[in-house]
Amino acid sequence: MSEYRNFRPRFHFTAKYGWLNDPNGLIFHNGIWHLYFQHNPADTVWGPMHWGHAVSRDLMHWGEQPIALRPEGDLYIFSGSMVFDAENTSGLAKTSEDGKLIPPLAAFFTSHLVTRHLESQSLALSYDEGQTFTFYPDNPVIETPFRDGVLLSDFRDPKVFWDEERKHWVMSVAAKDRAAFYSSDDLLHWTQTGEFAHGFREITNVWACTDLIPFDTEEGRKWVLLASMENQEGHPEPRTMYFTGSFDGKCFRPEEKRTEPLWLDFGWDNYAGVSFNDTGERRLMICWGMNPRYANQVPTADSGFRGCMTFPREMALRKTPAGWRLVLTPVGCRELFAPGLRETAEAGRRIPVSETSLLKISGSKGCIRLFNEDGEAFTAELDPDTVTIDRSRAGLADFHPDFGTEAFSKRSTKRAVPSGSPAEITLIYDVSSIEVYADGGLEIATVSVFPKKPYTFAECDGDLKLEVTRIVQE
Numbered sequence: 352m353s354e355y356r357n358f359r360p361r362f363h364f365t366a367k368y369g370w371l372n373d374p375n376g377l378i379f380h381n382g383i384w385h386l387y388f389q390h391n392p393a394d395t396v397w398g399p400m401h402w403g404h405a406v407s408r409d410l411m412h413w414g415e416q417p418i419a420l421r422p423e424g425d426l427y428i429f430s431g432s433m434v435f436d437a438e439n440t441s442g443l444a445k446t447s448e449d450g451k452l453i454p455p456l457a458a459f460f461t462s463h464l465v466t467r468h469l470e471s472q473s474l475a476l477s478y479d480e481g482q483t484f485t486f487y488p489d490n491p492v493i494e495t496p497f498r499d500g501v502l503l504s505d506f507r508d509p510k511v512f513w514d515e516e517r518k519h520w521v522m523s524v525a526a527k528d529r530a531a532f533y534s535s536d537d538l539l540h541w542t543q544t545g546e547f548a549h550g551f552r553e554i555t556n557v558w559a560c561t562d563l564i565p566f567d568t569e570e571g572r573k574w575v576l577l578a579s580m581e582n583q584e585g586h587p588e589p590r591t592m593y594f595t596g597s598f599d600g601k602c603f604r605p606e607e608k609r610t611e612p613l614w615l616d617f618g619w620d621n622y623a624g625v626s627f628n629d630t631g632e633r634r635l636m637i638c639w640g641m642n643p644r645y646a647n648q649v650p651t652a653d654s655g656f657r658g659c660m661t662f663p664r665e666m667a668l669r670k671t672p673a674g675w676r677l678v679l680t681p682v683g684c685r686e687l688f689a690p691g692l693r694e695t696a697e698a699g700r701r702i703p704v705s706e707t708s709l710l711k712i713s714g715s716k717g718c719i720r721l722f723n724e725d726g727e728a729f730t731a732e733l734d735p736d737t738v739t740i741d742r743s744r745a746g747l748a749d750f751h752p753d754f755g756t757e758a759f760s761k762r763s764t765k766r767a768v769p770s771g772s773p774a775e776i777t778l779i780y781d782v783s784s785i786e787v788y789a790d791g792g793l794e795i796a797t798v799s800v801f802p803k804k805p806y807t808f809a810e811c812d813g814d815l816k817l818e819v820t821r822i823v824q825e
């Protein structure tokens with residue numbers, strides 16, 4: 352008999368069995384979306400890292416595939432990215448029996464030597480649409496560099512993309528407390544071209560999962576640099592930073608003078624997000640919907656898994672009074688919830704929700720509450736200047752000493768719109784994952800909750816109006 356009920360989300364991707372963390376190798380290729388992921392298939396805790404694999408035709412329904420990359424002894428396969436070498440720049444294309452060139456899908460990942468905590472960047476190639484891979488025989492393609500006379504630890508998560516303007520490959524990689532940039536003509540030989548550190552003395556820890564993403568705006572091309580950062584003692588807050596600025600093919604330069612980075616998500620459960628390659632004009636990302644602090648302890652192991660992805664998110668860069676900001680919107684939720692039952696209510700009247708419900712809230716001030724008959728509740732509060740999330744009474748919390756503390760229970764963010772602007776909030780409730788998108792996606796929060804019983808009602812107050820679409824499990 353399991354101790355806990357089934358906490359597996361219905362629409363958020365989870366591994367069928369085992370542990371999952373970062374999304375890896377995100378690419379759109381021949382009409383298929385590929386999601387590889389950090390995976391320990393043998394257990395529901397972090398361990399020898401593999402790349403799991405899932406595919407989708409619509410970014411909503413995912414089919415898990417055989418494991419793509421397996422560790423070799425002490426060498427774990429850490430996070431990374433995927434490119435399609437369409438022009439055979441690497442010279443590694445194969446020739447089919449009828450004489451056609453088959454260019455490879457090239458997976459870049461970090462080889463993590465677990466016994467010495469040393470990392471280098473490696474390559475694996477696939478000639479069968481990303482199903483199976485062989486390691487490049489001359490790995491690593493980037494050796495562990497030296498810094499201050501010693502081998503650099505925490506050098507990882509290569510994100511490779513084709514720089515259309517400069518006509519070469521670019522890699523951004525986390526190098527301890529900064530991002531390093533490399534370029535290459537052939538995917539095999541890499542030269543370091545620059546480094547970016549933000550310089551905020553108070554905000555330091557190991558960086559992970561950097562990503563450099565171009566956006567075409569009315570002010571020309573702008574680049575966003577994303578980087579996740581491990582929790583710092585005393586700082587439970589979300590740790591995916593981003594910076595807006597320029598990239599000259601060699602190095603990123605921020606354009607805004609700030610005293611701290613911009614933060615992607617103000618919830619507790621968003622980490623290691625990176626964008627898809629080969630999506631044309633669209634910019635799409637997936638993040639790990641968990642907090643590394645307590646990911647190994649969340650009470651989902653009885654259901655056979657730990658770790659889930661966020662919804663895929665469409666990214667755009669929008670000019671606000673405070674500067675250029677990312678807006679993220681969940682992809683496909685309208686279609687996913689189309690078969691659901693829809694009901695609307697003014698403030699003060701409650702509406703039933705099911706464990707997979709989409710909530711649309713509009714107004715300028717008030718609280719929205721999801722709750723069950725035992726008084727477990729998740730709330731989000733809208734003020735003229737802030738959005739606040741509160742999971743202090745949301746459900747199970749004692750599986751980790753930090754989860755139930757105040758810092759992990761209640762957080763606010765400043766709205767990036769003029770004070771008192773009417774808001775639209777989209778809230779997705781999917782069993783143990785809640786995603787909140789406020790002000791059109793300018794403020795977002797990803798939150799894990801483990802209510803002992805499913806929330807059964809939603810209700811709001813103030814001047815808020817509520818629309819609930821609920822999907823009833825067959």
Ligand code: FRU
Pocket residue numbers: 372373389400429430431461507508558559560622623643
């Ligand atoms: C981020 C991270 C990455 C690393 C991977 C290991 O969550 O620590 O930096 O590649 O997870 O699983």
